[in-house]
Amino acid sequence: MTLRSIINTLIILLVFSVGNAQDESIGRVAKTRSSSAFFDSEERQRFFAITVGGRKPFTSGDNFMGKGLEGESGIDFKVQMYIYKNFFIGLATGASYFDVKNQERLGSYRKSRIAENYAYFGYEFLPTDKLRLGLNMSIDGDLDYKNTGFSTADIAEQHDSAKLNRYGLYLNYELARHFMIYIDYAYNVSKTNIDVPSQLDDFFSKGKYHSIGVGLVFTIGSRDLISRFLN
Amino acid sequence: MKLLFKFFLIPCFLTTVLSCEVHLEDNTRILVEGIIKDQDNMPVPDAKVSVHTRRSNFSGGENPYLLGEGYSASDGTFSVTSFYDKDEDFAIEIALNESYSTYVYKSNTLNFTPIDLTFNLETITLRKLANFNYNIVKTSSASSAITYSFRYVEGFCLEYFEGGTLNELQSVCYQERFISKTLNDDNPDYEWLLQVPIGEVVEFTYSINDEPEITEFITINESSYDFTFNY
Numbered sequence: 127m128t129l130r131s132i133i134n135t136l137i138i139l140l141v142f143s144v145g146n147a148q149d150e151s152i153g154r155v156a157k158t159r160s161s162s163a164f165f166d167s168e169e170r171q172r173f174f175a176i177t178v179g180g181r182k183p184f185t186s187g188d189n190f191m192g193k194g195l196e197g198e199s200g201i202d203f204k205v206q207m208y209i210y211k212n213f214f215i216g217l218a219t220g221a222s223y224f225d226v227k228n229q230e231r232l233g234s235y236r237k238s239r240i241a242e243n244y245a246y247f248g249y250e251f252l253p254t255d256k257l258r259l260g261l262n263m264s265i266d267g268d269l270d271y272k273n274t275g276f277s278t279a280d281i282a283e284q285h286d287s288a289k290l291n292r293y294g295l296y297l298n299y300e301l302a303r304h305f306m307i308y309i310d311y312a313y314n315v316s317k318t319n320i321d322v323p324s325q326l327d328d329f330f331s332k333g334k335y336h337s338i339g340v341g342l343v344f345t346i347g348s349r350d351l352i353s354r355f356l357n
Numbered sequence: 358m359k360l361l362f363k364f365f366l367i368p369c370f371l372t373t374v375l376s377c378e379v380h381l382e383d384n385t386r387i388l389v390e391g392i393i394k395d396q397d398n399m400p401v402p403d404a405k406v407s408v409h410t411r412r413s414n415f416s417g418g419e420n421p422y423l424l425g426e427g428y429s430a431s432d433g434t435f436s437v438t439s440f441y442d443k444d445e446d447f448a449i450e451i452a453l454n455e456s457y458s459t460y461v462y463k464s465n466t467l468n469f470t471p472i473d474l475t476f477n478l479e480t481i482t483l484r485k486l487a488n489f490n491y492n493i494v495k496t497s498s499a500s501s502a503i504t505y506s507f508r509y510v511e512g513f514c515l516e517y518f519e520g521g522t523l524n525e526l527q528s529v530c531y532q533e534r535f536i537s538k539t540l541n542d543d544n545p546d547y548e549w550l551l552q553v554p555i556g557e558v559v560e561f562t563y564s565i566n567d568e569p570e571i572t573e574f575i576t577i578n579e580s581s582y583d584f585t586f587n588y
Contacts, residue, residue, distance in 0.1 A: 230427035233386060233440045234408075278421035284381040284440055323388040323475045326438065330386065 166211040172345040177204040179341015183222040191333030194232040195224040208350040212250040236275025264292035288318040306343040382441045389437045391478035400433025404453040408439040412448035457483040458512040484554040486512040495545035496587040505563040506537035
């Protein structure tokens with residue numbers, strides 16, 4: 127299944143769910159029970175979560191990112207759908223911005239923007255009544271490095287591409303039934319498609335960066351996807 | 358419609374045709390490496406190694422199309438990572454300061470990619486230069502004229518490579534230069550500075566009042582060589 131088909135499926139489900147969400151949540155409130163479990167909770171079940179936030183990337187390791195780039199800022203946008211209980215899949219798009227700190231090892235440019243698009247899955251735990259702890263991992267992700275800041279405006283940009291492996295965790299704090307704030311951490315490994323001389327292969331084949339982010343989460347619905355078909 | 362054509366379509370067409378934008382190779386880095394020594398076989402540290410595209414003119418001035426840049430280490434070795442461009446004026450320049458000669462590796466890379474994406478320049482010799490400051494002064498009170506010339510070796514080396522092979526016909530390496538001038542009562546004195554590799558011989562030929570030519574050979578053996586000739 128391609129990333130595009132996953133996106134289309136999620137958009138259809140999101141539109142479908144918005145129409146039902148309001149009535150459904152009102153009905154649920156009436157039969158809420160005061161139970162709270164670590165792995166799942168019927169009254170805290172959601173269908174969609176939409177995340178918007180910012181982040182700070184940090185490069186690391188003896189690779190072109192760790193030695194040559196310095197993280198500046200980033201933005202995140204995610205939509206995740208709860209498939210069964212708190213098991214979810216999602217789509218994310220975002221960008222991270224870096225300054226070049228070692229042009230001798232990377233080339234003569236000053237800035238790099240990494241556009242990130244990936245699908246992911248994970249599970250959300252409920253350690254307390256207000257907190258949600260999620261673990262996630264990317265399934266299929268693409269990175270586009272747009273390198274800019276050359277010595278002349280005639281060289282506008284140069285692009286490198288890579289595959290992304292991303293491992294993340296987040297902590298959400300529920301401010302209201304459908305509104306939360308979050309803090310998250312992610313470890314990103316970028317497997318590049320850059321053609322380099324053999325002696326630079328180890329240096330350019332992988333780039334590693336961490337990110338710490340904060341932002342807002344909006345949720346929709348009160349039942350996971352499979353429950354909608356079972357009940 | 359005519360106005361639309363005149364004020365919109367024509368500028369668009371001209372912008373497209375005359376665009377100077379350079380499109381660097383995506384997902385590609387090259388390595389430029391070698392060692393720099395002087396004429397005494399001693400390593401030359403801190404020499405600047407710069408990789409350029411669209412470098413057609415070496416008569417002075419900075420070239421803005423810089424793709425990669427670095428410096429030689431204390432043992433004279435250098436290793437510079439750079440972007441790559443397919444261009445008929447691709448060049449690698451090595452220079453230290455005005456006290457040393459400049460070396461240029463030039464190539465047409467439109468249909469050429471180096472083996473293993475590496476330009477190994479091996480040993481590059483930068484020759485120490487002397488400032489040869491000559492001063493022709495009229496001291497005789499009688500009316501007189503002098504025609505003189507200097508034949509000397511220029512402190513510049515450009516090697517042109519085709520597909521990795523040196524093309525000597527298009528190379529200009531420590532080439533012999535010739536300048537001449539006539540001075541008379543209206544324009545009696547002249548002073549100028551030449552940069553000549555240390556150890557080279559400058560050939561000075563003169564003729565006063567159309568008398569037979571006399572030639573002197575001057576061996577440049579110090580970094581600042583003042584030469585004054587009275588007639």
